[in-house]
Each structure stands twice: as structure tokens, then as C-alpha cells.
Amino acid sequence: MKEKGPLSVAIITKNEAENLPACLASLSFAAQIVVVDSGSVDDTVRIAAERGCEVYQEQWRGFGPQKQLAIDHCTAPWVLVLDADERIPEETARVMLDVMNSDKPTAGYSFPRRNYFQGRWIRHAGWWPDRVVRLFKKGSGEMTGAKVHEAVTVNGPVEPLDAPIDHFTESRLEKIAAKINRYSTIGAEEAFEAGRRATVAGAFLRAGVTFVQDYMLRGGFLDGHPGLTLAVTDSVNKFFKYAKLAELTREEKEH
Numbered sequence: 080m081k082e083k084g085p086l087s088v089a090i091i092t093k094n095e096a097e098n099l100p101a102c103l104a105s106l107s108f109a110a111q112i113v114v115v116d117s118g119s120v121d122d123t124v125r126i127a128a129e130r131g132c133e134v135y136q137e138q139w140r141g142f143g144p145q146k147q148l149a150i151d152h153c154t155a156p157w158v159l160v161l162d163a164d165e166r167i168p169e170e171t172a173r174v175m176l177d178v179m180n181s182d183k184p185t186a187g188y189s190f191p192r193r194n195y196f197q198g199r200w201i202r203h204a205g206w207w208p209d210r211v212v213r214l215f216k217k218g219s220g221e222m223t224g225a226k227v228h229e230a231v232t233v234n235g236p237v238e239p240l241d242a243p244i245d246h247f248t249e250s251r252l253e254k255i256a257a258k259i260n261r262y263s264t265i266g267a268e269e270a271f272e273a274g275r276r277a278t279v280a281g282a283f284l285r286a287g288v289t290f291v292q293d294y295m296l297r298g299g300f301l302d303g304h305p306g307l308t309l310a311v312t313d314s315v316n317k318f319f320k321y322a323k324l325a326e327l328t329r330e331e332k333e334h
Contacts, residue, residue, distance in 0.1 A: 186235025
């Protein structure tokens with residue numbers, strides 16, 4: 080797409096050399112792309128720099144604070160927050176250009192996300208439409224401070240768009256396991272700091288309920304083998320989050 084819009088894109092990275100080229104290729108309509116990297120040891124930084132991105136190196140502060148750093152470097156009238164494993168389809172880019180160039184008083188927009196896992200568009204178990212707020216006027220939006228499961232908050236009216244963002248979530252089980260370990264630790268620590276406590280039995284119960292909800296009640300079985308894998312990994316993530324919270328609870332009592 081040759082037309083450039085009044086748009087800055089904020090992206091955070093760490094070892095995203097596999098994902099970043101396709102992500103950046105989908106952003107040819109953006110006037111500015113800001114990449115905040117937190118210590119990549121692959122070709123992420125080189126790829127971003129060669130494609131004209133503004134690249135900043137920052138120590139890791141958690142997802143919310145890290146993305147806010149990227150937003151702070153954005154200078155265009157509109158800001159889009161995007162992950163390296165996400166893409167903006169051409170039809171979505173055209174819709175974004177239309178709304179950014181209009182005179183509507185809207186402060187932000189939300190999008191449905193098409194989540195792809197193991198080559199399949201996942202349509203059930205809460206994975207579609209998976210609506211997220213990502214586009215906002217500069218100065219009207221910011222990230223929540225959460226270290227994980229962060230979100231954009233907008234001061235002003237937010238309208239939904241039907242044009243989707245494509246998300247190609249990690250499909251390799253080895254990397255999913257590492258992600259579960261990382262996210263469950265962060266989640267347990269945040270829950271503990273918020274005053275929540277847990278037991279291992281409670282963690283097991285939550286994991287079981289999560290699987291039944293995802294796979295049976297919310298139709299994950301309709302997504303075939305990928306749907307089963309996602310239901311299992313979601314329940315495993317839930318177990319480890321609360322099992323780690325139980326561990327923190329036990330350590331607190333011992334001291």
C-alpha cells in the first residue's frame with residue numbers, strides 16, 4: 080500500500096526475527112514504526128533498522144510498561160499498538176486510513192482478532208472475535224501497568240471496527256511450554272502482591288474447570304486437534320499459575 084496515514088505503530092520485541100518481517104510488511108501505510116527491543120540476540124534489531132523503524136533498546140519492565148515506552152516515542156496523530164506476531168490485512172489498513180482521516184470525534188477503535196494456531200483459524204472457546212482496543216489518538220490512550228495481560232485504555236469514545244487484526248500465535252509446543260512457565264510465574268506474583276492466596280488442590284480444580292469450559296462449554300472441540308491442544312495448554316497454564324501462587328502462600332506461612 081503506497082498511501083501513508085497519520086499513524087505511528089508501537090511494537091515491543093525480544094527475539095522476534097521470525098515474526099517481525101511479515102508484521103512490518105503489513106504496515107507499509109504507517110508513517111512511523113517504533114520498535115522497543117529488550118535484549119534480542121537474534122536478527123530482530125537488524126531487521127527493524129533495515130526496514131526503517133525507529134529502534135530503542137530498553138531493559139524489560141513488563142508488558143504494559145514496555146509497550147508504554149514504545150507509545151511514548153510515537154509522534155503521529157494516531158497510535159496503533161501491535162505485537163510482532165500480528166499482521167494488519169490490507170482491507171483493515173484501508174478501513175484504518177478512512178477513520179483516521181475522518182472528522183469523527185472518536186478517541187479510539189477496537190478490532191476483532193483472527194487467531195491462528197497450528198495453521199487453523201480458531202473460532203471457538205473465546206478465541207473469536209477476541210476484540211481488542213489497539214488504535215487511538217495520540218494523547219488519548221495508554222497501557223495498563225500490568226506485567227502480563229496488559230490492555231490499552233482510552234480516555235474518550237471507543238468505536239468497534241469490523242476489520243480484523245490477524246494474530247499468528249505460537250504453535251510449537253516447546254515454546255508454548257516456556258511461555259506457560261514465564262506467564263504463570265508473572266501471574267502468580269501479581270496475584271500474590273494483590274493479596275490473593277491459593278492451594279494446590281484449588282489450582283487443580285481451576286485447571287479442570289478451565290478445560291471443561293474451553294473444550295466443551297465454549298466449543299473448543301469444534302476447532303479439531305488445535306482446539307484440544309489449546310484447551311489443554313490453557314488449563315496447564317491455569318494450574319501452574321495457581322500452584323505457584325500456592326507455593327508463595329506456603330513460603331509466606333513458613334516465614
